[in-house]
Amino acid sequence: MSFRLAIVGRPNVGKSTLFNRLVGRRLALVDDRPGVTRDLREGEARLGPLRFTVIDTAGLEEATDESLPGRMRRLTERAVAEADACLFLIDARAGVTATDEVFADILRRRGGHVILGANKAEGQAGAAGLAEAWGLGLGEPIPLSAEHGEGMADLAAVLAPLVEGKAGEEAEEAPQTDVDVDEEGETAEGPRVPTRARPLQLAVVGRPNAGKSTLVNRILGEERLLTGPEAGITRDAISVKTDWDGLPVRIFDTAGMRKKARVTDKLEKLSVADALRAVRFAEVVVVLLDAATPFETQDLRIADLAEREGRAVVVAVNKWDMDPEKQAKLRALRESFETLLPQLRGAPLVAVSARTGKGLDRLREAVVQAHDVWNRRIPTARLNRWLAEMVAAHPPPAPGGHRIRLRYMTQAKTRPPGFVVMCSHPDKLPEAYRRYLVNGLRADFDMPGTPIRLWLRSQSEQNPYKGRKKAQPSRLRKHLG
Known part of the structure; x- marks a missing residue:
């Protein structure tokens, strides 16, 4: 287990900005407003x-009741208890506040390693706050600018003995893979098996207040994510690794997605964009419905989005x-599922x-x-025998008297399964016949629900001489002929 550093402090001191700086990516949502x-x-x-x-972590609040700020504070306290060290961040420009002192x-009083950081200390505006930070009794404050990357060398110098000491106490377990996996995720014997090093990527999506965070907490077996009766609690797409009854998974809990016309707030737009990123990164998407109001228009749009992104889809009905x-x-x-989402016909529906x-x-x-279905590969010989049977049962049409072969x-x-058919006049094959082939693939090769891609190619596209005029015989050949 690696060294764990929790960034704590009151709201809007730049914790998420510093987090993004340390991980090298914009993972956490950042906005000027607090909380x-x-x-x-x-x-x-x-x-x-x-x-x-x-x-x-969430900004430290003074509330300790069952309100949303109180529940956020308890999550932060839990992170502090589990971390090896805490980086207590203050706003150098605002100076030390009464909340900072509390x-x-x-x-x-809790003990442990506490590092004091004074963020937004660039220029002269933060000089007074940096001097005030000494009065907190947490040692020498480190002047930082998470926005501009200043002070990172000083932070590294303070963290180095702690991180190296942790590494000396506990040797990190090297990730082991049982099978060799190629870039597409397949093995020599078939689809890859999720391992601790490369777990199955699972995203849980749905409308606000469908119970996504509660479901993820139940899978994890602990209250890891913030839940409550308020709609729209989750803002970031939070990923958590776990072992789900022997299945290594990384679960993404996402923000609820409302109709696009209703999303006007900048922060909600960022939350939805983060959820869409999680869908694109996932392998399997669980579309969570509310049993009281299932298959609303927004549910259908979310499921259709997952299918268009080529993800394997499982529909779960919560509050059963x-x-x-x-x-x-x-x-x-x-019955509603088969009618409203024909593109996902056969996908699992679980209460x-x-x-x-x-x-x-x-x-x-x-x-x-x-x-498994999303990773399935079918041998070429089987596919061509199947294609011959499908064509014999229902030959393609003959537009203009020229049959399409x-x-x-x-x-x-794979991921999702994609097939190429070489044929004549691919642009003239009707969409209905394409659906006939896709539905046949689903039924005959046991691929229910997964997105299937079918591309038509003309063999003449490979011919470099296509479109050239036929060479005319020379006059001499005409004379001799």
Whole structure:
């Protein structure tokens, strides 16, 4: 386990900006307004030769009740308790506030390694605040500018003995892979098997207040993510690694996605963009519906987005424990699913209760099945025998009296499965016949629900002499002929 550093401080002192600076990417949402960060976000930091885990936390609030700020504070306190060291950040331009003094006192009493950082210390504007920081009793403050990268060398010098001491106490476990995996994620024997080094990437998406964070917490077996009755609590797409009953996964909890017309706030736009990034990065996407209002227009758009991005899709209906007519409702849901999402026909539909944990075993099986299908590769010989049977059963049309000939078929890629058919006049093959082939692939090769890509290519496209005029015989040949 690597050294863990938690960045703490009151709201809007630049914790997320410093987090992004340390991990080298814009992972955490950053905005001028306070209170943007709510959940704990972890990242692999690089600071010179040092490698460690950095944790971005919510701004410390004085609330201790069951309100949203109170729940955010408890998550931050938990991160402080689990971290090897804390970087207590203040705003050098604002100076030391009464809130800073309260939290500095809490950190002193808890013990452990506490590093004091004075952010926004560039120029002369932060000089007074930097001097005030000495009065917090946490040692020498490190002047920093997370926005411009100033002070990183000083921070590295303070962290170096702590990180190296941790490495000496606990040798990091080198990630082991049981099989050789190529760049596309396949092995010599078939689809890759998720390992701790390369876990299955799973994103949970849906409308606000569908129970995404509660579901992820139930899978993790701990209250890792902030939850509550308020809609739109989650803002960042938080990724967490876990072992789900023997299945190594990295789960992305995402912000709820509302209709585009309703998203006017800048921060919500950033949250939705972060969720869309998580979908593109995932291998399997769980579209979470609310059992009380399933398959609303926004649900269909989210599911269609995952399909267009080429992700394997599993549809889960949450809050199932609150529905009195379960069997009748499940039959109606399956019928609606087949009608409203024909592009995902055959995809798993699972009823779950994130609150009680019921149905999570079936959800795990559905995720594994969807991932296997998404990685499936079919031998070329089988594909061409199948293509000949499909053409014999229903020959393609003959526009203008010229029949379209489907000559050859091969699988070009997986993740999702993509196939190339070599044929004559590919531009004239009707869309209905293309759907006939795709539906046949789903049914005959057991690939329900996964996106299937089908490309038509003309063999003449490979002919470098296509379009050239026929060479005219010379006069001598005409005379001799």
